[in-house]
Amino acid sequence: xxxxxxxxxxxxxxxxxxxxxxxxxxxxxxxxxxxxxxxxxxxxxxxxxxxxxxxxxxxxxxxxxxxxxxxxxxxxxxxxxxxxxxxxxxxxxxxxxxxxxxxxxxxxxxxxxxxxxxxxxxxxxxxxxxxxxxxxxxxxxxxxxxxxxxxxxxxxxxxxxxxxxxxxxxxxxxxxxxxxxxxxxxxxxxxxxxxxxxxxxxxxxxxxx
Amino acid sequence: xxxxxxxxxxxxxxxxxxxxxxxxxxxxxxxxxxxxxxxxxxxxxxxxxxxxxxxxxxxxxxxxxxxxxxxxxxxxxxxxxxxxxxxxxxxxxxxxxxxxxxxxxxxxxxxxxxxxxxxxxxxxxxxxxxxxxxxxxxxxxxxxxxxxxxxxxxxxxxxxxxxxxxxxxxxxxxxxxxxxxxxxxxxxxxxxxxxxxxxxxxxxxxxxx
DNA sequence: GAAAAACGATACAGATCGGTATATATCAGC
DNA sequence: GCTGATATATACCGATCTGTATCGTTTTTC
Numbered sequence: 001x002x003x004x005x006x007x008x009x010x011x012x013x014x015x016x017x018x019x020x021x022x023x024x025x026x027x028x029x030x031x032x033x034x035x036x037x038x039x040x041x042x043x044x045x046x047x048x049x050x051x052x053x054x055x056x057x058x059x060x061x062x063x064x065x066x067x068x069x070x071x072x073x074x075x076x077x078x079x080x081x082x083x084x085x086x087x088x089x090x091x092x093x094x095x096x097x098x099x100x101x102x103x104x105x106x107x108x109x110x111x112x113x114x115x116x117x118x119x120x121x122x123x124x125x126x127x128x129x130x131x132x133x134x135x136x137x138x139x140x141x142x143x144x145x146x147x148x149x150x151x152x153x154x155x156x157x158x159x160x161x162x163x164x165x166x167x168x169x170x171x172x173x174x175x176x177x178x179x180x181x182x183x184x185x186x187x188x189x190x191x192x193x194x195x196x197x198x199x200x201x202x203x204x205x206x207x208x209x
Numbered sequence: 210x211x212x213x214x215x216x217x218x219x220x221x222x223x224x225x226x227x228x229x230x231x232x233x234x235x236x237x238x239x240x241x242x243x244x245x246x247x248x249x250x251x252x253x254x255x256x257x258x259x260x261x262x263x264x265x266x267x268x269x270x271x272x273x274x275x276x277x278x279x280x281x282x283x284x285x286x287x288x289x290x291x292x293x294x295x296x297x298x299x300x301x302x303x304x305x306x307x308x309x310x311x312x313x314x315x316x317x318x319x320x321x322x323x324x325x326x327x328x329x330x331x332x333x334x335x336x337x338x339x340x341x342x343x344x345x346x347x348x349x350x351x352x353x354x355x356x357x358x359x360x361x362x363x364x365x366x367x368x369x370x371x372x373x374x375x376x377x378x379x380x381x382x383x384x385x386x387x388x389x390x391x392x393x394x395x396x397x398x399x400x401x402x403x404x405x406x407x408x409x410x411x412x413x414x415x416x417x418x
Numbered sequence: 419g420a421a422a423a424a425c426g427a428t429a430c431a432g433a434t435c436g437g438t439a440t441a442t443a444t445c446a447g448c
Numbered sequence: 449g450c451t452g453a454t455a456t457a458t459a460c461c462g463a464t465c466t467g468t469a470t471c472g473t474t475t476t477t478c
Contacts, residue, residue: 003424003475022319024233028466038426039467049466100321101314105370109315110231114376126374154384158367161314165335167323175363181394182387212445212454237436247456248437258436 007045010035014056019100023053023110023118054121057107061125064093065132072136079140080183083133083152087176090156094163094172101164105157129153143190148183155179216254219244223265228312232262232319232327263330266316270334273302274341281345288349289392292342292361296385299365303372303381310373314366338362352399357392364388 001009013035017026028049032039046052068089075085093099100106104122111118134149142148155175162171210218222244226235237258241248255261277298284294302308309315313331320327343358351357364384371380 006425020321022233022321024231025319027464029464038428040427040469041425043467044424101318102370105310105314105373106318108374109310109318110234112229112231112309123374126371150380150383151387154367154371154380154387155363156367157370158363158365158384161311161366161370162335162363164314165317165332171359171363174359175367178360178363178387178391185390215455236434238434247458249439249457250455252437253454 006037006041008059010037010042010045010052011056011059014052015060015103016098018053018056018107019098019103023107050117053107053118057104057118057121057125060103061121061128065125065128068129069132079136080187083136083140083148083183084176084179086133086136086152086156087159087172087179090159091169091172091176094160095169099163099167102157102160105160126153129156142186148186151182152179215246215250217268219246219251219254219261220265220268223261224269224312225307227262227265227316228307228309232316259326262316262327266313266327266330266334269312270330270337274334274337277338278341288345289396292345292349292357292392293385293388295342295345295361295365296368296381296388299368300378300381300385303369304378308372308376311366311369314369338365351395357395360391361388 010031014026014031017031017034020026028039028042031052032042035042042052046055068086071089071092072082072085075088076082104125108119108122111122113119130149130153133152134145137145137148137152140148155178159171159175163169219240223235223240226240226243229235237248237251240261241251244251251261255264277295280298280301281291281294284297285291313334317328317331320331322328339358339362342361343354346354346357346361349357364387368380368384372378
């Protein structure tokens with residue numbers, strides 16, 4: 001292996017192990033053994049284990065968002081369809097044999113204090129993904145792009161969490177169906193369409209206290 | 210403290226610390242220090258740390274499901290409204306200053322192998338909660354109670370995951386609004402209502418590939 | 419091709435981990 | 449009130465943790 005590749009190889013190895021065993025349970029010794037690298041080498045590239053975690057998360061953050069963008073953009077040009085295509089991308093991740101839940105949510109789950117740099121890094125990833133949803137919702141000309149994005153995000157997170165336990169792609173497909181219904185509903189009756197409109201068919205009696 | 214209370218006190222202390230710092234990061238020494246108990250005492254009640262974790266999860270599982278049932282049943286007698294009331298119960302948990310995400314999902318996130326007893330315990334909790342949703346959906350006479358329950362569950366999990374990062378109750382309220390819309394839709398147009406019906410208003414053009 | 423930098427291997431430091439051993443004190447039940 | 453069970457306090461075990469130090473070797477760079 002060329003020396004210029006060592007850093008990236010360490011990040012890949014660390015990410016694989018963090019995903020499989022978690023952050024605290026994955027020791028430095030295991031990482032260097034799996035990477036086939038000396039301990040001094042690892043500590044030349046990363047000052048501490050936390051630094052390694054942060055670099056790994058940042059690397060995966062960029063990589064996964066780039067992959068999602070590419071996947072979605074190759075699938076269709078229609079922004080609304082692109083919002084739905086994000087679920088297909090997610091399903092690909094979830095169906096991976098190595099899927100063990102969202103590594104960012106897990107990272108936040110092992111570093112729970114809001115000021116912890118690892119928590120912050122995970123939070124940043126979630127914000128950037130949400131921003132992408134909002135960008136798509138905006139391009140799709142939804143009047144409430146932020147709300148649409150929040151909803152898509154909620155469905156993504158729900159599907160990922162359920163899939164972490166059930167180890168199945170089905171939750172993702174189900175949340176996509178919900179997204180389909182939601183977006184269809186929004187296209188049919190945008191939230192500002194009642195301005196100057198007659199009353200629509202009354203909703204079923206359900207209090208939303 | 211009476212000796213008969215020690216075990217319960219240890220479980221409470223352990224749960225509080227697991228929730229705040231995670232399972233691996235919470236050491237035995239911290240637990241006994243916070244509980245004000247000798248190490249030998251802890252190990253008289255629990256064979257290993259894993260045993261303590263399992264007992265803590267099982268305790269919280271029963272307690273939280275009992276609390277949810279009571280909360281929901283005191284709120285309303287209508288089963289559909291009860292499905293919605295589960296979100297209000299969830300919002301109470303999430304708005305707690307000590308909320309750090311679902312302790313069962315976190316437990317699964319730190320014990321990822323499907324055969325790990327801790328993972329199994331977390332999975333069991335999720336199944337039991339889902340079964341309760343299904344029970345409510347069944348009582349509400351939804352024709353596809355299982356699907357309704359899955360959907361409610363998806364919304365719960367999504368709201369919890371998002372709230373773990375944003376530390377806000379808003380995701381729960383948003384997912385409740387989605388649940389309201391969903392259940393209203395199901396009441397208005399149950400999935401088998403098209404049998405012998407004329408075509409309904411065509412859906413907006415959205416492929417659900 | 420020489421100097422500088424990065425590598426591997428190993429040993430080790432100091433702290434912390436889960437868990438045990440021992441000896442003494444306290445409580446509960448008959 | 450005696451007895452057995454359970455508590456406390458403390459010391460300790462071996463393993464493992466993150467991180468460093470040493471040193472000989474390889475690779476990059478000028």
